[in-house]
Amino acid sequence: MTTIPLHLGALHPIEQALTIALAFGPFVVLGIVIAVRRRQDRTEEDSQRER
Secondary structure: OOOOOOOOOOOOHHHHHHHHHHHHHHHHHHHHHHHHHHHHHHHHHHHHHHO
């Protein structure tokens, strides 16, 4: 018995947006978190140097 893959057609625009958000969203959030933490660390280092 052979399995025949079924194609349901093109994705709805909302489904496309959700797929893209799920695929790239975590990387965008990670990039934002890294940028914020680096900025906080840089500010902390500058305040320690002023002392």
